[in-house]
Amino acid sequence: MAIAIQNEPNAQGQPSSSAVSLNAVPILPAEFYLEHFLSEGAKAKKHNPIRFLFKYESTPGLISLLAGKPNPRTFPMSSVSLTCADPWDHDKELSLTVDPDLLSQGLQYSVESGIPAFKDWLVGLQEREHGRSMEDEGWKIAVGTGSQDMLSKAFAAIVGPGDVVLIERPTYPGAITALQGLGAIMVDVQTNEEGLRPEHLQSIMENWPSDRPKPKALYTVPYGGNPAGTTIPERRRKEILALARKYNFLIIEDDPYYHLYYGEQERPASYFSLEKQLASATEPVGRVVRLDSLSKILSAGMRIGTATGPASIIEVIDRHTSSANSQTATLTQAMALTIFQNWGYDGFKAHTKFVSAFYREKRNQLENALRKHLTGLADWVPPCAGMFIWLKLHLNTAATSSSAQNDPEHGDSNELIRTKALEKGILLLPGTVCFSSGEVTPYVRMSFSLVDEAQMNEAMRRLREVILEARGG
Numbered sequence: 001m002a003i004a005i006q007n008e009p010n011a012q013g014q015p016s017s018s019a020v021s022l023n024a025v026p027i028l029p030a031e032f033y034l035e036h037f038l039s040e041g042a043k044a045k046k047h048n049p050i051r052f053l054f055k056y057e058s059t060p061g062l063i064s065l066l067a068g069k070p071n072p073r074t075f076p077m078s079s080v081s082l083t084c085a086d087p088w089d090h091d092k093e094l095s096l097t098v099d100p101d102l103l104s105q106g107l108q109y110s111v112e113s114g115i116p117a118f119k120d121w122l123v124g125l126q127e128r129e130h131g132r133s134m135e136d137e138g139w140k141i142a143v144g145t146g147s148q149d150m151l152s153k154a155f156a157a158i159v160g161p162g163d164v165v166l167i168e169r170p171t172y173p174g175a176i177t178a179l180q181g182l183g184a185i186m187v188d189v190q191t192n193e194e195g196l197r198p199e200h201l202q203s204i205m206e207n208w209p210s211d212r213p214k215p216k217a218l219y220t221v222p223y224g225g226n227p228a229g230t231t232i233p234e235r236r237r238k239e240i241l242a243l244a245r246k247y248n249f250l251i252i253e254d255d256p257y258y259h260l261y262y263g264e265q266e267r268p269a270s271y272f273s274l275e276k277q278l279a280s281a282t283e284p285v286g287r288v289v290r291l292d293s294l295s296k297i298l299s300a301g302m303r304i305g306t307a308t309g310p311a312s313i314i315e316v317i318d319r320h321t322s323s324a325n326s327q328t329a330t331l332t333q334a335m336a337l338t339i340f341q342n343w344g345y346d347g348f349k350a351h352t353k354f355v356s357a358f359y360r361e362k363r364n365q366l367e368n369a370l371r372k373h374l375t376g377l378a379d380w381v382p383p384c385a386g387m388f389i390w391l392k393l394h395l396n397t398a399a400t401s402s403s404a405q406n407d408p409e410h411g412d413s414n415e416l417i418r419t420k421a422l423e424k425g426i427l428l429l430p431g432t433v434c435f436s437s438g439e440v441t442p443y444v445r446m447s448f449s450l451v452d453e454a455q456m457n458e459a460m461r462r463l464r465e466v467i468l469e470a471r472g473g
């Protein structure tokens with residue numbers, strides 16, 4: 001038996017894949033990421049030397065004394081059964097049992113990027129949803145402990161102290177803290193009711209000072225944004241992608257609300273999809289790192305999210321996982337795969353349709369309550385995806401901070417939420433945490449996921465009282 005053991009990636013972390021275009025879709029080459037994008041920390045990250053050899057263990061006839069894997073005969077669990085909904089009829093239940101081979105992977109140490117069969121299923125899903133073929137386009141997928149894990153690892157792959165990242169204003173607080181932890185410099189791009197404004201992005205890049213390091217990436221939540229609830233239209237996405245190509249930055253597309261799209265219009269294509277649709281010899285694919293999550297459609301506690309994107313970046317993420325947490329829990333991957341294999345891709349789609357219809361109904365209920373109680377006291381834009389409404393409170397000086405003006409445009413929701421609203425028994429997210437500078441703002445974020453219609457009405461009635469008292473009337 002002859003087994004060729006590949007060399008580990010070199011000390012500089014030179015990615016092992018070489019994304020050479022052998023086909024019709026031009027791909028950015030591996031060196032490109034090393035030259036322009038990988039952080040110093042990422043370049044220094046090496047493979048776990050034991051895990052690097054895991055893949056050879058399945059070689060037929062090989063006797064492995066390699067890893068410190070516990071003997072599964074000592075594990076007390078011998079089967080895992082679960083009950084889940086029929087995707088076409090959520091009132092019906094399906095009884096499923098995790099296949100024994102899959103269960104043995106689910107109970108054991110495994111490769112850091114995820115159970116191979118689970119990744120294969122997810123690759124098929126990406127291919128169907130985004131029209132991207134893994135075969136010939138140089139991308140990979142890694143499974144992480146929720147998309148938050150993949151988000152912070154994707155940032156760490158690219159960003160080190162002093163590196164610049166463009167972010168939406170407002171943005172997801174979990175991204176702000178991840179970037180702060182890396183010492184990144186965040187540059188805000190303005191948004192409006194349609195999300196990120198390409199003309200502002202263009203003006204930032206046009207006027208970028210020549211003596212400052214250029215932005216390495218744009219971080220965006222394109223569907224049902226957290227916190228603003230906006231879904232950016234396709235025409236804007238195209239403009240933003242064109243700017244990424246022109247000014248050479250990556251797009252980190254954080255998309256946990258992708259399947260929660262309930263708009264009337266046809267859904268806009270993802271950046272991951274668009275970069276292929278708009279690829280040309282001078283505009284190759286490989287600029288988008290896409291983050292997906294099963295938290296909103298399967299279970300948040302299973303902690304499964306993925307990063308999909310250029311092999312060079314995903315390989316760095318895998319190296320990070322191998323040193324940080326070895327692998328994402330494989331038992332939940334085995335359970336998720338058992339459900340997905342039973343449902344098939346069509347069943348998965350039927351289930352996400354059910355989920356998005358559920359959130360549409362919730363959105364409608366909260367909007368009714370808002371119209372009833374807060375007309376004239378707050379502004380909002382109804383979302384067409386996700387689970388948030390971003391509410392601008394019309395406050396005045398009476399009960400707000402000293403920086404608030406006697407003007408409905410201004411006010412400090414932070415102080416109000418932490419004091420008066422809590423006293424009245426209502427909790428909302430103060431908008432200030434969604435700004436990189438933590439600025440004073442009259443905005444609050446409301447999640448309509450868990451509350452029922454009666455609670456929504458009562459909450460908006462209480463919020464009305466809070467606003468009226470703040471206005472001094």
Ligand code: PMP
Binds near residue numbers: 145147
């Ligand atoms: N990104 C965004 C925009 C989110 O709203 C969330 C969840 N709050 C996450 C990432 C993390 O999701 P998870 O880790 O559960 O997949």
